[in-house]
Amino acid sequence: MFSNRRYTIVVGIAALFMVITGLATVRASLPVSPAVPAYNPHNLIRLHVVASSNTDRDQQLKMEVRNVILAEATRQLKGARDVEEARHWLAQNLSSLTRAAEERLSAEGSPYPVKAQWGDFDFPDRTYGSLVLPQGRYEAVRLIIGEGQGENWWCVLFPPLCLVDVADGGETWTATAPLDGLSYPQEHRVELRFKIIEVLQASKERLASLLSAGPF
Known part of the structure; x- marks a missing residue:
């Protein structure tokens, strides 16, 4: 049986894991170009x-x-x-x-x-x-x-x-305004992706540690 304290921690970490996973999914579906349209390949x-x-x-x-x-x-x-x-x-x-x-x-x-x-x-x-x-x-x-x-x-x-x-x-x-339709180099997206993976991995390891530990 989990103690109330451990149960609360496990539920909290699980909820955090779900939130981060959801944010990663939403981020992956967003366009890379800036959100505010300004100049694009059709008016350059x-x-x-x-x-x-x-x-x-x-x-x-x-x-x-x-x-x-x-x-x-x-x-x-x-x-x-x-x-x-x-x-x-x-x-x-x-x-x-x-x-x-x-x-x-x-x-x-x-x-x-x-x-x-x-x-x-x-x-x-x-x-x-x-x-x-x-x-x-x-x-x-x-x-x-x-x-x-x-x-x-x-x-x-x-x-x-x-x-x-x-x-x-x-x-x-010099970019005088956001450039819609133009993109940032791949490394910016890769860096963000790796950071999300690090957080997810840390959450999984913490959750596994709590589940395998003895009662408080």
């Missing part, structure tokens, strides 16, 4: 800059074009309320962005032509900090420098999430 506009070749010089020129485009687009689009406003601005200014890119190339002593394309393009998986843009087709502005045979660079043009430090050529990812 990405930026894709393709270098003329893979020479060091042409790769550096690609980054110069990147800096010019992001500086202007970030300044103009940070006040856009939605993707439609961003599209309206692009429709009016795509040619001026192209000219700005060509002017920078000329100033660098490499007057390559720049071809601008605006449409839907295929992109691979891409990680920005703790966020992942899954593989798929995205609306994007693509700038092709010269022969367009070099390695490319991409980020997000709208919302203006990719901020470039022109002084040192670095880049940072």
Whole structure:
């Protein structure tokens, strides 16, 4: 016979075990993406800059074009309320962005032509900090420098999430709002899963110890 004290402890641990198991089941069924919708793959506009070749010089020129485009687009689009406003601005200014890119190339002593394309393009998986843009087709502005045979660079043009430090050529990812449809890396979910397993295992061991022990 259990004493009243042991009975109370056993029932309490069993109830805790059931609650944790239920929470684990609910957590497993929840989407990984943030709960508050904001931007998703259907209202992002990405930026894709393709270098003329893979020479060091042409790769550096690609980054110069990147800096010019992001500086202007970030300044103009940070006040856009939605993707439609961003599209309206692009429709009016795509040619001026192209000219700005060509002017920078000329100033660098490499007057390559720049071809601008605006449409839907295929992109691979891409990680920005703790966020992942899954593989798929995205609306994007693509700038092709010269022969367009070099390695490319991409980020997000709208919302203006990719901020470039022109002084040192670095880049940072800044999420200005939750990104619905974008996910966090797998390790965050794995870490949570392991923690739940640890708690469940500890509860089971405690319950088994109480059941096998003698009366209090």
